[in-house]
Amino acid sequence: MSLTFKKETFRDDYTFYNSPAAIKRFPFPFPEDEYMYSVNIEPHVKTQPGSVTEFLLDIDEHYVAECADKEITLAADPERFLALPHMMDAQWDALELIMEAMSNDYPDQFTLTKDGSNWHWTNKPLGLSQKFVFGDPSTLPMEPLNYIGRQVQGDWVLLDQRDNNLFADCAMVTSQADWSLAIDVGMSFNEWHGPVPLANETGVFDRALKYLLNLQLGSPVRRLNWTMTVNPRMDTSPENYPLWGPEKVTVTPENVGEKVHLRVELQTLFRLPRSNGQAFSIRCYLISLEELATYPRWAKRIHRVLKDLHPALAEYKGLIYKDMVVDWLSKYDDGAPLDTGTHPE
Amino acid sequence: MDRQYWIRSKPVYTSLMWHEKATAHCVIAAGDGGMEVLKLLQQKYPAQPVTGFFAKNQKTLKDYSEVISRLAPDEFSVFANEDAAIDSLRNFLPNCYMGTRFYVAGSEAFIWSVAHELANFGVQDDDINKQLCGTLARSVYCVHCKTVTHDVTHNIVECSGCQRNLFVRDHFSRRLGGYMGLMIDAEEPGNVPPIEEVYP
Amino acid sequence: MSYLNVKVAEIEQVTEVVKRFSLVDVNGEKLPSFSGGSHIVVAMDINGRTHRNPYSLMSSPEKTDSYNIAVRKQEYSRGGSVFMHEQITVGTELQITYPANLFSISKLGRKNILIAGGIGITPFMSQIVDLNRLGTEYEMHYAYRSPEHGAFSDQLIEMCGEQVHFYIESEGQKLDFMTLLAKQPLGTHVYVCGPEPMVDALVAAARELGWPEKHIHNEQFSAPQAGAPFKVKLAVSDIEIEVPSELSMLEAIEAAGVDAPYLCRGGACGQCEVEVLQCDGQIMHNDHYLTDAEKNNGKKILPCVSRANCQNMVIKL
Numbered sequence: 001m002s003l004t005f006k007k008e009t010f011r012d013d014y015t016f017y018n019s020p021a022a023i024k025r026f027p028f029p030f031p032e033d034e035y036m037y038s039v040n041i042e043p044h045v046k047t048q049p050g051s052v053t054e055f056l057l058d059i060d061e062h063y064v065a066e067c068a069d070k071e072i073t074l075a076a077d078p079e080r081f082l083a084l085p086h087m088m089d090a091q092w093d094a095l096e097l098i099m100e101a102m103s104n105d106y107p108d109q110f111t112l113t114k115d116g117s118n119w120h121w122t123n124k125p126l127g128l129s130q131k132f133v134f135g136d137p138s139t140l141p142m143e144p145l146n147y148i149g150r151q152v153q154g155d156w157v158l159l160d161q162r163d164n165n166l167f168a169d170c171a172m173v174t175s176q177a178d179w180s181l182a183i184d185v186g187m188s189f190n191e192w193h194g195p196v197p198l199a200n201e202t203g204v205f206d207r208a209l210k211y212l213l214n215l216q217l218g219s220p221v222r223r224l225n226w227t228m229t230v231n232p233r234m235d236t237s238p239e240n241y242p243l244w245g246p247e248k249v250t251v252t253p254e255n256v257g258e259k260v261h262l263r264v265e266l267q268t269l270f271r272l273p274r275s276n277g278q279a280f281s282i283r284c285y286l287i288s289l290e291e292l293a294t295y296p297r298w299a300k301r302i303h304r305v306l307k308d309l310h311p312a313l314a315e316y317k318g319l320i321y322k323d324m325v326v327d328w329l330s331k332y333d334d335g336a337p338l339d340t341g342t343h344p345e
Numbered sequence: 346m347d348r349q350y351w352i353r354s355k356p357v358y359t360s361l362m363w364h365e366k367a368t369a370h371c372v373i374a375a376g377d378g379g380m381e382v383l384k385l386l387q388q389k390y391p392a393q394p395v396t397g398f399f400a401k402n403q404k405t406l407k408d409y410s411e412v413i414s415r416l417a418p419d420e421f422s423v424f425a426n427e428d429a430a431i432d433s434l435r436n437f438l439p440n441c442y443m444g445t446r447f448y449v450a451g452s453e454a455f456i457w458s459v460a461h462e463l464a465n466f467g468v469q470d471d472d473i474n475k476q477l478c479g480t481l482a483r484s485v486y487c488v489h490c491k492t493v494t495h496d497v498t499h500n501i502v503e504c505s506g507c508q509r510n511l512f513v514r515d516h517f518s519r520r521l522g523g524y525m526g527l528m529i530d531a532e533e534p535g536n537v538p539p540i541e542e543v544y545p
Numbered sequence: 546m547s548y549l550n551v552k553v554a555e556i557e558q559v560t561e562v563v564k565r566f567s568l569v570d571v572n573g574e575k576l577p578s579f580s581g582g583s584h585i586v587v588a589m590d591i592n593g594r595t596h597r598n599p600y601s602l603m604s605s606p607e608k609t610d611s612y613n614i615a616v617r618k619q620e621y622s623r624g625g626s627v628f629m630h631e632q633i634t635v636g637t638e639l640q641i642t643y644p645a646n647l648f649s650i651s652k653l654g655r656k657n658i659l660i661a662g663g664i665g666i667t668p669f670m671s672q673i674v675d676l677n678r679l680g681t682e683y684e685m686h687y688a689y690r691s692p693e694h695g696a697f698s699d700q701l702i703e704m705c706g707e708q709v710h711f712y713i714e715s716e717g718q719k720l721d722f723m724t725l726l727a728k729q730p731l732g733t734h735v736y737v738c739g740p741e742p743m744v745d746a747l748v749a750a751a752r753e754l755g756w757p758e759k760h761i762h763n764e765q766f767s768a769p770q771a772g773a774p775f776k777v778k779l780a781v782s783d784i785e786i787e788v789p790s791e792l793s794m795l796e797a798i799e800a801a802g803v804d805a806p807y808l809c810r811g812g813a814c815g816q817c818e819v820e821v822l823q824c825d826g827q828i829m830h831n832d833h834y835l836t837d838a839e840k841n842n843g844k845k846i847l848p849c850v851s852r853a854n855c856q857n858m859v860i861k862l
Binding site for chain 1: 547577578579583606642644652653675679808814
């Protein structure tokens with residue numbers, strides 16, 4: 001597969017943009033005109049070539065730039081990686097998962113050779129080469145998830161399964177939609193979902209937890225989550241809210257198409273073999289409204305979803321500019337019925 | 346002030362009641378938690394041994410140490426402050442056996458300090474009887490500068506570390522023993538909503 | 546559900562009634578890594594019907610060139626253990642599930658007491674490998690009927706050294722649960738696997754001493770019980786099936802071509818739970834998953850192990 005990595009920024013001058021190919025493969029999350037929470041979990045099976053779910057993990061044109069942005073965030077705040085002491089087995093499980101997926105599916109970019117426990121990993125796009133002993137932390141420059149988490153797109157949360165519950169006991173989090181790892185590390189499934197409105201009423205999280213407790217080795221699952229961001233900013237953490245918060249009020253009817261981005265998370269869950277834990281990957285995709293409107297079908301669909309979005313959800317997702325967005329999108333909506341499905345055309 | 350739904354991360358506290366099935370009982374209380382100790386002592390006394398730690402606290406109105414010492418002199422030790430009580434507890438725990446039931450009463454900050462000590466010995470916080478006594482004041486963890494500001498009774502507080510105006514969310518971290526504090530006026534600097542006492 | 550295709554590489558008669566089977570991937574590749582205490586479900590074709598039985602993995606999670614399971618020949622079985630003992634030979638190919646773990650060691654434990662009765666020793670064999678690797682303190686207490694029934698005792702001495710203790714019933718050695726559990730340090734967890742009366746007695750002792758529920762772990766697979774045949778109507782698929790005496794309800798549903806969810810096949814995980822819309826008789830709950838209230842309510846059933854005594858039953862499948 002030929003991948004051209006772009007040089008772009010996700011902060012300050014915000015030079016990020018999507019190529020036409022990236023726009024076309026964007027994981028548009030709305031199959032219907034209305035949106036409400038559901039346990040929209042499905043098997044993480046491979047889909048057609050070129051799609052974001054063609055492989056176990058998706059590496060795209062933004063790979064090098066995203067990794068660079070991650071490094072900036074981690075350098076400023078090393079606590080974006082936290083690991084409780086009992087999670088070392090899970091970290092090794094996750095490292096194995098990530099390295100094997102990347103080297104199997106993108107062999108031109110990443111290689112992994114094993115001689116018993118002696119592993120050799122090379123990362124061509126980032127120019128890295130590392131020999132280490134699998135299972136021996138002293139042979140890596142930093143803890144396993146800290147090491148490999150910087151070389152894969154998206155956030156990674158490792159969950160310990162115990163007492164019929166899941167606990168977020170280890171994670172690398174640099175592109176989250178406004179939740180704090182420092183606060184949430186060590187929390188149980190229901191605790192970390194605490195702030196989400198309507199969670200109790202719909203029973204969605206109880207059902208999701210029950211389902212995830214029986215997640216099987218070899219059968220990962222996935223779902224999509226979404227919100228919106230002003231400017232293509234990866235680091236929308238509460239920690240740095242003083243930096244990106246002020247940007248939210250700079251949206252005007254003139255710049256809304258360019259500044260406001262749909263932010264979609266492809267969330268994938270994998271059962272981990274040795275630790276019996278779970279790896280929760282949160283892969284973030286950004287697209288500006290203008291780019292989205294390349295496909296009128298998408299513009300229409302998102303117009304309708306946002307127009308009728310439950311106020312509690314709009315508030316929780318921080319969409320203070322929603323009215324401007326809905327106005328801007330309205331010109332694409334002729335009101336004609338739209339079939340279900342997330343395809344662009 | 347926070348959204349009108351119950352946040353699942355907020356701990357739920359309950360009155361202390363002796364467990365019928367136990368190998369031993371260990372009670373740790375501070376300040377206004379002394380009242381909760383007295384309520385325990387009014388219940389049918391357990392058959393198994395009881396060991397108690399009571400810390401005096403300057404901030405409380407009533408000093409329960411005298412009554413507790415009089416009612417349960419063999420079981421309870423009194424300490425001048427919370428740190429001393431926790432130090433003593435730390436030395437006691439290696440001698441405890443599985444089947445020891447734990448009871449904690451005091452401010453929220455005290456409760457979770459004790460919970461952390463117990464966690465070092467593999468006691469999970471769900472298994473600790475916890476009752477919040479006296480003040481509802483919250484410890485606030487500023488996500489921006491990572492400083493903890495203690496004894497916060499209002500919905501908004503100036504961070505003791507970075508001086509930002511923080512809105513105190515009800516989202517509670519057991520690990521930190523505190524609530525999430527987030528800058529309230531990042532979007533419109535200076536536009537701070539009314540500051541109200543919500544957790545006296 | 547994902548499956549692995551394996552073949553039997555080795556069979557060892559361990560005791561009079563216990564056989565050990567070593568399974569390897571049909572293509573000679575390494576099998577997936579797993580956590581100690583995991584089990585696999587083995588599919589077997591008995592008289593033209595597919596039975597699926599769970600077996601604990603007793604091999605090392607670090608050496609996955611093969612998986613080892615041990616099967617005790619049961620006197621009163623539906624044929625699964627008899628099939629394994631008599632029909633399987635070296636070279637037989639089998640379909641198995643990926644490992645799943647309903648009996649994992651808590652990572653927060655500071656000390657672990659492991660208690661096995663008879664063939665219940667199997668899940669501990671893989672757990673001990675993990676515990677040795679992690680350096681966590683543990684004790685293995687293994688009770689069995691008589692010296693010749695102590696399957697794998699030599700291997701245990703090798704793996705555990707002084708941390709293993711044997712209790713041979715025929716020699717009057719008894720494992721006293723209250724004494725064992727009375728003076729354990731804070732943060733100890735206890736794990737038990739064996740005959741139901743033994744498990745019940747251990748759990749009762751731990752509770753009596755005041756051990757919190759989270760520190761008491763037991764693995765209990767029920768084997769599906771044979772029982773009187775009965776009919777069930779599947780409301781959603783709109784078919785009626787007959788559950789013969791030697792098939793579990795789940796097996797009968799699968800035999801009818803209906804794809805029902807399942808995981809452990811032993812009444813422990815709840816994955817196969819299905820809603821009972823109608824039942825004019827008695828449901829026999831043989832599982833360990835539903836609460837007493839749910840069992841009395843009669844609106845749910847775990848078809849992998851439970852049955853019914855009735856004329857009309859309708860389930861939402």
